[in-house]
Amino acid sequence: MLAFIIRRLLQSILVMLTVGLIAFALFRFVGDPINNMVGQDTSLADRAALRESLGLNDPFLVQYGNYLINAVQGQFGISYQQRRPVADLLVERLPATLELSLVAAVLALLVGVPMGVYTGLRREGFLSKVFLVVSLIGISLPTFLIGILLILVFGVMLQWLPTFGRGEVVDLGGWTTGMLTASGIKALIMPSITLALFQMTLIMRLVRSEMLEVLRTDYIKFARARGLTNRAVNFGHALKNTMVPVITITGLQLGSIIAFAIITESVFQWPGMGLLFIQAINEVDIPVMASYLILIAFFFVTINLIVDLLYYAVDPRLRVDKLVAGGHGS
Amino acid sequence: MAVEQRGMEVKVDAPSAGLWAHTVDGLRRFFDGDIWYSFKRSPVTILSAVITVLFMSAALFAPLVAPHDPFDLAQVDLLDSFLPPIWVEGSDPRFLLGTDDQGRDVLSTLMYGSRISLGVGFASVIFSLFLGVGLGLVSGYVGGTVDAVIMRIADVQLSFPAILIALLIDGVARGVLPRDLHGEIWFYVLVFAIGFSGWVQYARTVRGSTLVEKNKEYVQAARIIGIRPALIMLRHVLPNVMGPVLVIATIHLAIAIITEATLSFLGVGVPLTSPSLGTLVRVGQDFLFSGEWWITVFPGIALAVLVLAVNLLGDWLRDVLNPKLR
Amino acid sequence: MSAGAMSDGGKKRPLLQVEDLRIEIPNRRGTLIAVDGVSFQIDEGEVLGVVGESGAGKSLTGSAVIGLLEPPCHVAGGQILLEGRRIDSLPYEEMRRIRGREIGMVFQDPLTSLNPLYTIGRQLGETIRTHTDMGESAARRRSIELLQEVGIPAAERRIDQYPHEFSGGMRQRVVIALALAVNPRLVIADEPTTALDVSIQAQIIALLKKLCREHGAAVMLITHDMGVIAETADRVAVMYAGRIAEIGPVAEVIRNARHPYTHGLMGSIPLVGHDVTRLAQIDGAMPRLNAIPQGCAFNPRCTKAFDLCRQERPELVSTGATHAACWLYDEGGRRDGTHG
Numbered sequence A: 001m002l003a004f005i006i007r008r009l010l011q012s013i014l015v016m017l018t019v020g021l022i023a024f025a026l027f028r029f030v031g032d033p034i035n036n037m038v039g040q041d042t043s044l045a046d047r048a049a050l051r052e053s054l055g056l057n058d059p060f061l062v063q064y065g066n067y068l069i070n071a072v073q074g075q076f077g078i079s080y081q082q083r084r085p086v087a088d089l090l091v092e093r094l095p096a097t098l099e100l101s102l103v104a105a106v107l108a109l110l111v112g113v114p115m116g117v118y119t120g121l122r123r124e125g126f127l128s129k130v131f132l133v134v135s136l137i138g139i140s141l142p143t144f145l146i147g148i149l150l151i152l153v154f155g156v157m158l159q160w161l162p163t164f165g166r167g168e169v170v171d172l173g174g175w176t177t178g179m180l181t182a183s184g185i186k187a188l189i190m191p192s193i194t195l196a197l198f199q200m201t202l203i204m205r206l207v208r209s210e211m212l213e214v215l216r217t218d219y220i221k222f223a224r225a226r227g228l229t230n231r232a233v234n235f236g237h238a239l240k241n242t243m244v245p246v247i248t249i250t251g252l253q254l255g256s257i258i259a260f261a262i263i264t265e266s267v268f269q270w271p272g273m274g275l276l277f278i279q280a281i282n283e284v285d286i287p288v289m290a291s292y293l294i295l296i297a298f299f300f301v302t303i304n305l306i307v308d309l310l311y312y313a314v315d316p317r318l319r320v321d322k323l324v325a326g327g328h329g330s
Numbered sequence B: 001m002a003v004e005q006r007g008m009e010v011k012v013d014a015p016s017a018g019l020w021a022h023t024v025d026g027l028r029r030f031f032d033g034d035i036w037y038s039f040k041r042s043p044v045t046i047l048s049a050v051i052t053v054l055f056m057s058a059a060l061f062a063p064l065v066a067p068h069d070p071f072d073l074a075q076v077d078l079l080d081s082f083l084p085p086i087w088v089e090g091s092d093p094r095f096l097l098g099t100d101d102q103g104r105d106v107l108s109t110l111m112y113g114s115r116i117s118l119g120v121g122f123a124s125v126i127f128s129l130f131l132g133v134g135l136g137l138v139s140g141y142v143g144g145t146v147d148a149v150i151m152r153i154a155d156v157q158l159s160f161p162a163i164l165i166a167l168l169i170d171g172v173a174r175g176v177l178p179r180d181l182h183g184e185i186w187f188y189v190l191v192f193a194i195g196f197s198g199w200v201q202y203a204r205t206v207r208g209s210t211l212v213e214k215n216k217e218y219v220q221a222a223r224i225i226g227i228r229p230a231l232i233m234l235r236h237v238l239p240n241v242m243g244p245v246l247v248i249a250t251i252h253l254a255i256a257i258i259t260e261a262t263l264s265f266l267g268v269g270v271p272l273t274s275p276s277l278g279t280l281v282r283v284g285q286d287f288l289f290s291g292e293w294w295i296t297v298f299p300g301i302a303l304a305v306l307v308l309a310v311n312l313l314g315d316w317l318r319d320v321l322n323p324k325l326r
Numbered sequence C: 001m002s003a004g005a006m007s008d009g010g011k012k013r014p015l016l017q018v019e020d021l022r023i024e025i026p027n028r029r030g031t032l033i034a035v036d037g038v039s040f041q042i043d044e045g046e047v048l049g050v051v052g053e054s055g056a057g058k059s060l061t062g063s064a065v066i067g068l069l070e071p072p073c074h075v076a077g078g079q080i081l082l083e084g085r086r087i088d089s090l091p092y093e094e095m096r097r098i099r100g101r102e103i104g105m106v107f108q109d110p111l112t113s114l115n116p117l118y119t120i121g122r123q124l125g126e127t128i129r130t131h132t133d134m135g136e137s138a139a140r141r142r143s144i145e146l147l148q149e150v151g152i153p154a155a156e157r158r159i160d161q162y163p164h165e166f167s168g169g170m171r172q173r174v175v176i177a178l179a180l181a182v183n184p185r186l187v188i189a190d191e192p193t194t195a196l197d198v199s200i201q202a203q204i205i206a207l208l209k210k211l212c213r214e215h216g217a218a219v220m221l222i223t224h225d226m227g228v229i230a231e232t233a234d235r236v237a238v239m240y241a242g243r244i245a246e247i248g249p250v251a252e253v254i255r256n257a258r259h260p261y262t263h264g265l266m267g268s269i270p271l272v273g274h275d276v277t278r279l280a281q282i283d284g285a286m287p288r289l290n291a292i293p294q295g296c297a298f299n300p301r302c303t304k305a306f307d308l309c310r311q312e313r314p315e316l317v318s319t320g321a322t323h324a325a326c327w328l329y330d331e332g333g334r335r336d337g338t339h340g
Helices: A002-029 A033-037 A044-053 A060-072 A086-121 A126-140 A143-157 A182-215 A218-225 A230-268 A273-282 A286-314 A316-321 B002-010 B014-032 B034-041 B043-060 B106-142 B144-158 B162-176 B179-196 B199-214 B217-224 B229-265 B277-285 B294-321 C058-065 C092-098 C120-131 C136-149 C168-179 C198-215 C226-232 C250-255 C260-267 C307-311 C331-336
Strands: A170-172 A175-177 C014-027 C030-043 C047-051 C074-082 C103-106 C186-190 C218-223 C235-240 C243-249
Touching (some): A002 A060, A002 A286, A002 B144, A033 A044, A086 A126, A086 A175, A086 A230, A086 A273, A086 A286, A126 A182, A143 A182, A143 B277, A143 B294, A182 A230, A218 A230, A218 C103, A230 A273, A230 B162, A230 B229, A273 B162, A286 B162, B034 B294, B043 B106, B043 B294, B106 B199, B106 B229, B106 B277, B106 B294, B144 B199, B162 B229, B179 B229, B217 B229, B229 B277, B229 B294, B277 B294, C014 C218, C030 C074, C030 C218, C047 C058, C047 C226, C058 C074, C058 C186, C058 C218, C103 C168, C120 C136, C120 C168, C136 C168, C168 C198, C186 C198, C198 C218, C198 C226, C218 C226, C226 C250, C235 C250, C235 C260, C243 C250, C243 C260, C250 C260
Parallel strands (some): C047 C218, C047 C235, C103 C186, C186 C218
Antiparallel strands (some): A170 A175, C014 C074, C235 C243
16 A cells, blocks of 8 residues: 555656656746846846856756756746746636636536436436437537637626626635625636536546446346346446546546636636636746646646545555556556 | 449559459458448438538638638728628628628638648648557557656656647747747647647557567567568558557547647637638637627537537447447 | 157256247347247256357357346247246346346356455345345355355455455355355356366366255256266256257266267267277357358258258257257158158
8 A cells, every 4th residue: 555655656756857847948948038037128247147146057957956946835936927926826826727627527527427327327218318419519519619609698698697707706815716706606607617518528428438348247247147236236336346447537537627727717718827827828928837837737646646546445456466457558 | 333343444454453453352341341331320420421521622622612712802891891691681692601800701711711620630630640650669569668758758648638738839839939930830830739749549559559469479470580570560560550540530630620729719829810710719709799699600610510520420430440339 | 849848857846947939139230040949947956057069049048047138139039937937028126036036147257257346245245135134244144154155264254355355266156155145946057167277167066066956956057068067967958059959868968969969069078988089070160140051050060961951940859868959850850851
């Protein structure tokens, strides 16, 4: 158990170091940091002094090391465009994105998993066919189109819901939330549905195909041959086995919700990190881009780690086999 | 049938006879086989294929079939701007689906837009396919450290959504390239960004298949009698992975089109001067609130229908080539 | 030919009667008939061996009896009776109560028969508690007894382990314990040793036979291994291309096979003590389901085939000790035919 956790931790650290390297390379080599920080009229001598004081003349590894140490301490440099510490910008925007992502994730899971189970069990049922068609449309509709469609219907035509922003937010000691006001919740509805829909369909299809796979196995046939009730076979034996791979992939999907929030935030002008990132790309604001990347990677790695531990808790084979089979990339 | 007949005639030509016989034989087997049978039996698949072909032709022949040239300033008249589709009051019969803010025919911009969307999509898929199949072969065949490095990169990349990677590559390209140069080579930048974000699926599939083949006896035998095993393997591995790679490529085409549209919608994809379907949606979004819905809705529908059709084709192909799942 | 005419014992009540069973597999190029006109019966406590090549329809027959044919396979004709009660057309819920309770089943591969995520004890417990009103602790005690019965050492400890912690042979013992958990009247054992190591096959067969005798369960033993049948079964049904070629007491069928196919099958068993320089073999292969020849399905491979064999399908007829579906033993056929 401990060895497993340590191994996963090391892997996670490796991923973070790699992403950190990419982020650093971005910062250091895409454009000249000095040119981006100072005005046109700064003298060459001042530039050289700044270069020295920022440590840009140090050996590569030292610079990389310093960059990482700063990042770990939450210092991501100064935004070229907004002239403010990137960390401040991110902290400001973080609650909006996390709130949106979390609501969307819960929505995707609560709807996606039962739909997947249902379509897996009732393969030929009418409702299953409907779900499948809907899911295919959900996968084929780009996220931004779903958002625009919702805006057109509920924002412009029916005028029920606000089409942009977070509504009224309440500040809870540094964490702003829209969940406590009516306008905040109303503003959250369309963006969270937009963000959830794609993941929902993915989760549904995944659960369905895993369910079908499991229902074909011998132990399910044997469970039926023992006369167990449908309930016990379908929701006990089959569902539990389905959940093993579903947990892994769903976990990864939830991570990508935070990344997909970029698109949703852009459609609804949701003041989160994604919107910040898109602005940064348009303005080639490298420190913001690099920091966003590191933060997203951190979320991913953390989620992956949690997923692995869950996986471990669900599947008894892993507890004994010491990951004999798990190590090789499948 | 017609194809077979043609084959019979050409068969008289001595040098090409073998090849033709082979092709004809292959075609006959194809039309006899499960794939064609299942295609004929699935109306949805036929419809998807028809739609896909329709889009491709519209894109390919846009300059010939489009009613207007939306990028020819001589043909565009600002006085025609914001005309609704012809079934709405106040429309102009010249413009079937209405016009946009600059007086361009929406139907024509759709055709030209599909041209860009499909062009970037196909190019990205091809780039991805070659990169992925190549790396997969190398990874599976060489093994060892090379394999480990390639697969670890794949793992890391796979844990991030493709759209994020494409965004990042695109963003970096913006930073590295001077602005005017980026205006010229945006196509390659996009294809690289979208293509690079999708190679992992191909590589994994091909690597798996290569590993299986590698341990088969004929490879060992080839080594013993002194034939380069790499060559003989290639001839066995490639046909084996054709099916799965085709399925991945089809579904990847849908994803690539969506990715391009998304990037363009976010304003970091194709330039405004040559709008793709995604760009058109982005541009039209501004007029949603003032009631000119058609400017954004039609490109949106076109995009969704195209992607849906390609996805359906991919799904069907996967089911046919993977009978276990039926 | 009705099944009643074939009862050799006569004294015992038939537990299971299968009459004129027909199983079809619809596919997109028509309908395959996988099992056709199969009739047999199993008496209480009797062991019926069902032997045949793969694809002969023996496993499908077994699945049909327990009502677990996988769609699109389905029973298209005939009937299955358990103690005189028709069970092939029962509603799902009623059939479920019969499964495990009246009819148990042992599958081929013990490695995949057990749910990897449930402990052995949980799988035994749920089976017992589904069919009886035993409480949790009583069911656990019963489970431990069962594990001891099938010869699993330290059952009290191992009951809380997961399937992957058991070896293949041990797992098949667990599977047998599961099949016998609530004392079914009939156990269908579908190739119970095929996936096992040769060295433990005999043990498992012996265990199965002993336990079924102790629990008073009849056995339908499906296998392609004539040796296993010879040691275990009371009677044997030989299946070929979805039909029964010959059925009768084991000793008779082995020593004195009437049907040319059975004869060939027996010729392929190496017998200790017999001075045979070369084992007999049947030329050719069993036809695929979509290419079953007209007349007797065996005729292309049969050395004794004559015209009638190629035209009309033989029914099971008495040959004295056994019943065989062969024109050689059919009065009508012999009159018409020139050979025999």
